[in-house]
Amino acid sequence: QELDFCSPESENYVPCFNVSGKLDLGYSEGNEYDRHCENGLRKNCLVLPPSxxxxxxxxxxxxxxxxxxxxxxxxxxxxxxxxxxxxxxxxxxxxxxxxxxxxxxxxxxxxxxxxxxxxxxxxxxxxxxxxxxxxxxxxxxxxxxxxxxxxx
Structure with a gap:
């Protein structure tokens, strides 16, 4: 399967890892660092190297x-x-x-x-x-x- 390139904002994308999103949901005490792949949030694209x-x-x-x-x-x-x-x-x-x-x-x-x-x-x-x-x-x-x- 061929993949498209991700947007430039995805430069630091780590699959299944969204600390800022978890902090917004109230996670704390280290729980915001847990990795969970939620349905619909996966990106199927290639992250471009920095310019x-x-x-x-x-x-x-x-x-x-x-x-x-x-x-x-x-x-x-x-x-x-x-x-x-x-x-x-x-x-x-x-x-x-x-x-x-x-x-x-x-x-x-x-x-x-x-x-x-x-x-x-x-x-x-x-x-x-x-x-x-x-x-x-x-x-x-x-x-x-x-x-x-x-x-x-």
Whole structure:
């Protein structure tokens, strides 16, 4: 089946996830982050990339260099995300593992450097309207997903 493109307002569309709509209905205390697919609200269209989006750099260059225009964060936020990185990486090499979950993954710096040491890290981040954590990790060529930590 061929799909049409979504409207430009759908740039940050996440299927079955409408925080602002749930807040309008009175949800609170984390319940507004639950994902439910209500009938008739699904969009069957392709979300267009942002107008200034550029194809990410190939690995391994993409591990350390991203196009700042591809994500809605400042360059300073990217630079400050690695502040505890060296300490964490030092401690990880005392365990024997080849896969890790990085819950609340920041901007994927931890996973990017572990990948260069043959340790695959899955970034699991809470949804943000900008999508910056997951988007930046994906821009680096690493696996990442949105996840809601809240439940009924």
């Amino acid at each position: 200034k989006y550029r194809v990410p750099l190939r690995w391994p260059t993409g591990r350390d260099v991203i196009w700042v225009a591809n994500v809605k964060i400042t360059a300073q936020e990217v630079l400050s995300s690695a502040s505890l990185l060296s300490l964490l990486i030092f401690n990880v090499f005392f365990i024997e593992a080849d896969k890790m979950l990085d819950i609340g993954c920041g901007y994927g710096s931890f996973g990017a450097h572990l990948f260069s040491k043959q340790l695959l890290t899955m970034c699991i981040a809470n949804y943000e309207p900008s999508g910056s954590q997951v988007q930046l990790t994906l821009e680096r060529g690493l696996p990442a997903i949105f996840f809601s930590h809240y439940h009924n």
